[in-house]
Each structure stands twice: as structure tokens, then as C-alpha cells.
Amino acid sequence: MKVKTGLDILVKDKNLQSEFNGKVALLCHNASIDSTYTHAVLKFKEIFGDRFVKIFGPQHGFSTDVQDNMIETNHTIHPYFNIPVYSLYSETRIPTDEMLEGINHLFIDLQDIGCRMYTYIYTLTLLLEKCIDKDIQIIVLDRPNPINGIDIEGNILEKAFESFIGLHPIPVRHGMTIGEVALMHQNLWTKEKINLRVIKMQHWSREMFFEDTKLPWLLPSPNLARAESTCTFPATVLFEGTLLSEGRGTSQPLEIVGHPKIEAFSFYENQLVNSIKKSKLKGFVLRPITFLPTFQKHANAICNGFQIHITDKKIFNPWRVGQFMMRELYHHLGNDFKWKEPPYEYNYTHKPIDIINGSDKLRHWVENNEPVEMLDSFENLEAYKNQLNEIKLY
Structure with missing residues (x-):
């Protein structure tokens, strides 16, 4: 009905x-x-x-x-x-x-x-x-x-x-x-x-x-033209705190993530396949893609990265998938990975990624290359x- x-x-x-x-x-x-x-x-x-x-x-x-x-x-x-x-x-x-x-x-x-x-x-x-x-x-x-x-x-x-x-x-x-x-x-x-x-x-x-x-x-905001994008948003919004593109300036914003220095197919085959399996995250597929943002980050520069395809919404955990992708891309890109600097949403002090996460602990989790299982320790939801x-x- x-x-x-x-x-x-x-x-x-x-x-x-x-x-x-x-x-x-x-x-x-x-x-x-x-x-x-x-x-x-x-x-x-x-x-x-x-x-x-x-x-x-x-x-x-x-x-x-x-x-x-x-x-x-x-x-x-x-x-x-x-x-x-x-x-x-x-x-x-x-x-x-x-x-x-x-x-x-x-x-x-x-x-x-x-x-x-x-x-x-x-x-x-x-x-x-x-x-x-x-x-x-x-x-x-x-x-x-x-x-x-x-x-x-x-x-x-x-x-x-x-x-x-x-x-x-x-x-x-x-x-x-x-x-x-x-x-x-x-x-x-x-x-x-x-x-x-x-x-x-x-x-x-x-x-x-x-x-x-x-x-x-x-669309309730300019980059959410599809209802499907709301399901990937809790993952891809995290990348607003980085200098990676979250697909703004493309036809698939907030469903894709990328950077000019990624070679997506080799990264996927040589590392991500095993990392995803080890993470036990389910309900999605990461597909290697190439895209060209027309504005915002990396405007008019060819980026390689991944589109998140949801295969089962009931078991897809976007927040965990976003944190997992952040960790993998941080260590894959090395010096080419950059956290965005303030200001962000009228906060001139904290790193934007910490504002987005509502904590600096998750940034340290990424930087320290800690296991996905540790994300459990950040979720204390019973009182809420x-x-x-x-x-x-x-």
C-alpha cells in the first residue's frame, strides 16, 4: 500500500x-x-x-x-x-x-x-x-x-x-x-x-x-538524484573528509569513490578481493571504474576507483563498508592520500574527517591499519x- x-x-x-x-x-x-x-x-x-x-x-x-x-x-x-x-x-x-x-x-x-x-x-x-x-x-x-x-x-x-x-x-x-x-x-x-x-x-x-x-x-540535495544513493551515502560521505573524489561532478555522485593515482583493476585483483573476503562484509560489490569529475575535487582529471553496488540491502552495512574502503585506500595510496584540512561546516579547528565521523578515533583506526573487527568497539548503541x-x- x-x-x-x-x-x-x-x-x-x-x-x-x-x-x-x-x-x-x-x-x-x-x-x-x-x-x-x-x-x-x-x-x-x-x-x-x-x-x-x-x-x-x-x-x-x-x-x-x-x-x-x-x-x-x-x-x-x-x-x-x-x-x-x-x-x-x-x-x-x-x-x-x-x-x-x-x-x-x-x-x-x-x-x-x-x-x-x-x-x-x-x-x-x-x-x-x-x-x-x-x-x-x-x-x-x-x-x-x-x-x-x-x-x-x-x-x-x-x-x-x-x-x-x-x-x-x-x-x-x-x-x-x-x-x-x-x-x-x-x-x-x-x-x-x-x-x-x-x-x-x-x-x-x-x-x-x-x-x-x-x-x-x-532529490533532497543536488547529489542525491536517486533513492539508491541514500543507501551508499553513509559510506561515501566519509570521503568528504579526504582529497579523494566521492563522485561529485559525475552522474553517480555518492555511489563512487576515486583518485587519479589509483589503478583500480590491479588494486582490486591484487588486494581488495582478499581484504573484502577477510572483512566478512556482505551485501555489496565494489566494481572498478574510471570517471571524470566535471567540478569539485579533481575536476577534469581522470580518476579511477570503485562504484558500490548493493546486492542485498538487508545485510549491507554502509558505515562499515565506508570505513573499510577508507582504510584500504589510505594504505594503498600512501603519500598520495590526503586528509582534507579545515574549515568544514563552519568548524575551523578539527580535521573534517573527525567532524564527519564525530570522533578522531576512526581516523586513527584507519591510519593504524587496524582490523575491521575493531569497528565493533566504536558502536555502543544500547542506550541510544x-x-x-x-x-x-x-
């Missing part, structure tokens, strides 16, 4: 719509559509008319057209809707008092991807914090976690490594919907609660990957799973 998102529920329920009588704002992006591919802004204009007064956009912009980290989006007046569009990835990532003035109900409709290193959940929680002393109701229109709500994977973020891609002590695959993130924030991460409401989905269950929902996929059980909506 096709899943109905929080937006779908709102669009179809006139009684629900009538509960929001004041001025309305919406935080949304390119993927904020209903099941008919109609954008939420069009639906809000239809439902709320002149009471719909402001739009907010997260990282990559309301139009989801801005590519890279720390590339900010300007505030503007929308040329068609003739209402302000405020960027929450601009000179500020927290809405100002002026931005929130005159709003009674602020709806949030963002497609998250279920991974800690993705900023939309922090745009959400910073907004919740800002509204502690505001008479504004926050309504989260819930959407699926595209990599399912059962599998929890990766280390818990350490407080010393907090950043805009990791503000809260959660694992890499956190297993929450964006509505559940809001509830966990209210339960655990704030001293004062706000007027929060989550409009639940219908027919979504935790074991679902995105293709199981039968919903249309639109108990916290998740307290706020689950589904």
Missing part, C-alpha cells in the same frame, strides 16, 4: 486544515511534494491563501540548487508567490526574530535521508530551540526514513566534535523519521519544550526502504536504542 506523507494527510483533511487559523510559514525544499508531484508551496497557497506568508529553505536552498558545503543561499522574494524566502543556510543557520515575526504556525516538510551527516535535522532542531520563547506552533509533516527505521549503525557522536553536520549524540544511521528527530529533541536535547506537533504518515513501517513506500523520489524506543511513532 502506498505511504501517505504528513503533507498528503494535510492536503486531504479539511478538518485538520481548519485547526491552523493564524499566519502560516513553511520550511521546505525541492523534495517537498505530495504523492501527485505537486510542491508543498502550491498546496499551502491553495489551502491557506493570504495567510501563507513566509517560506524558509535549508542548506542547498529552497530550490535545492546550491552544490557544496559552506556555499550560502541569499534571502529573496519569490518571483511568483511574492512572499519572502528566508535561507537558513546563509549568514545564519538559526532563524532570526525578524524572520519569525508574525507567524502563528510554522510547518516543516523536509525529506531527510536517515544519516547523521545530513544537515536538515539540525536546521530542524536549531529552529525548535529558537522557538522556545516564541508563541509559534511547530508542525512537522513527517516523511519516510529512506534507509529504513530498523537498522542502526555507526558510532555515537562525541560532544567535542559537534558541528552543523552533527549536533546531537546519535549514530550514523539513526533510524528515525524527521518527526521522530523532533520528538527526541524535545525529550532529550532541550531544557524547555515548545508547542510541537507531528503529523504522522499512514502505511509507513520501519522495515521499509524508500522504494517500498511507492512514493516519488525527488532505548531512547529511540521511547519516541517511536511507528
Whole structure:
């Protein structure tokens, strides 16, 4: 049965719509559509008319057209809707008092991807914090976690490594919907609660990957054009902390990794085949490839590397596969492997790889060429799973 998102529920329920009588704002992006591919802004204009007064956009912009980290989006007046569009990835990532003035109900409709290193959940929680002393109701229109709500994977973020891609002590695959993130924030991460409401989905269950929902996929950020890419993202996002390409500037971003100094076939045959077998990691194949990035790292330089093909999502552990690939490539490339230097996501102190990992321990694991079995010691998830059980909506 096709899943109905929080937006779908709102669009179809006139009684629900009538509960929001004041001025309305919406935080949304390119993927904020209903099941008919109609954008939420069009639906809000239809439902709320002149009471719909402001739009907010997260990282990559309301139009989801801005590519890279720390590339900010300007505030503007929308040329068609003739209402302000405020960027929450601009000179500020927290809405100002002026931005929130005159709003009674602020709806949030963002497609998250279920991974800690993705900023939309922090745009959400910073907004919740800002509204502690505001008479504004926050309504989260819930959407699926595209990599399912059962599998929890990766280390818990350490407080010393907090950043805009990791503000809260959660694992890499956190297993929450964006509505559940809001509830966990209210339960655990704030001293004062706000007027929060989550409009639940219908027919979504935790074991679902995105293709199981039968919903249309639109890219929530410029390099996630395929729902399949969300499953490899927890592996390939790690390479943002290096000078290897994670495929930006190609037609397969965040599914491939490479570098001009790799000869992929010989590396695969002579080393990786045995290393993969020894690691006991399953549910994927690494295919040697050649690619040419057209922008970002190694733009217009031929790279060799690997595409991650998922053969069984149920046993594929992307965080572990990403750490494994990092270790193998670090020692294969030697002096040609470089960690990216700060700044990264407005952190000017720590190495970007440590910000991404939420710890420096994993970088040391890579550098010391330690066994895959040691990754178990970085995962201490029982307390987190108990916290998740307290706020689950589904």
C-alpha cells in the first residue's frame, strides 16, 4: 500500500486544515511534494491563501540548487508567490526574530535521508530551540526514513566534535523519521519544550526502504538524484573528509569513490578481493571504474576507483563498508592520500574527517591499519536504542 506523507494527510483533511487559523510559514525544499508531484508551496497557497506568508529553505536552498558545503543561499522574494524566502543556510543557520515575526504556525516538510551527516535535522532542531520563547506552533509533516527505521549503525557522536553536520549524540544511521528527530529533541536535547506537533504518515513501517513506500523520489540535495544513493551515502560521505573524489561532478555522485593515482583493476585483483573476503562484509560489490569529475575535487582529471553496488540491502552495512574502503585506500595510496584540512561546516579547528565521523578515533583506526573487527568497539548503541524506543511513532 502506498505511504501517505504528513503533507498528503494535510492536503486531504479539511478538518485538520481548519485547526491552523493564524499566519502560516513553511520550511521546505525541492523534495517537498505530495504523492501527485505537486510542491508543498502550491498546496499551502491553495489551502491557506493570504495567510501563507513566509517560506524558509535549508542548506542547498529552497530550490535545492546550491552544490557544496559552506556555499550560502541569499534571502529573496519569490518571483511568483511574492512572499519572502528566508535561507537558513546563509549568514545564519538559526532563524532570526525578524524572520519569525508574525507567524502563528510554522510547518516543516523536509525529506531527510536517515544519516547523521545530513544537515536538515539540525536546521530542524536549531529552529525548535529558537522557538522556545516564541508563541509559534511547530508542525512537522513527517516523511519516510529512506534507509529504513530498523537498522542502526555507526558510532555515537562525541560532544567535542559537534558541528552543523552533527549536533546531537546519535549514530550514523539513526533510524528515525524527521518527526521522530523532533520528538527526541524535545525529550532529550532541550531544557524547555515548545508547542510541537507531528503529523504522522499512514502505511509507513520501519522495515521499509524508500522504494517500498511507492512514493516519488525527488532529490533532497543536488547529489542525491536517486533513492539508491541514500543507501551508499553513509559510506561515501566519509570521503568528504579526504582529497579523494566521492563522485561529485559525475552522474553517480555518492555511489563512487576515486583518485587519479589509483589503478583500480590491479588494486582490486591484487588486494581488495582478499581484504573484502577477510572483512566478512556482505551485501555489496565494489566494481572498478574510471570517471571524470566535471567540478569539485579533481575536476577534469581522470580518476579511477570503485562504484558500490548493493546486492542485498538487508545485510549491507554502509558505515562499515565506508570505513573499510577508507582504510584500504589510505594504505594503498600512501603519500598520495590526503586528509582534507579545515574549515568544514563552519568548524575551523578539527580535521573534517573527525567532524564527519564525530570522533578522531576512526581516523586513527584507519591510519593504524587496524582490523575491521575493531569497528565493533566504536558502536555502543544500547542506550541510544532505548531512547529511540521511547519516541517511536511507528
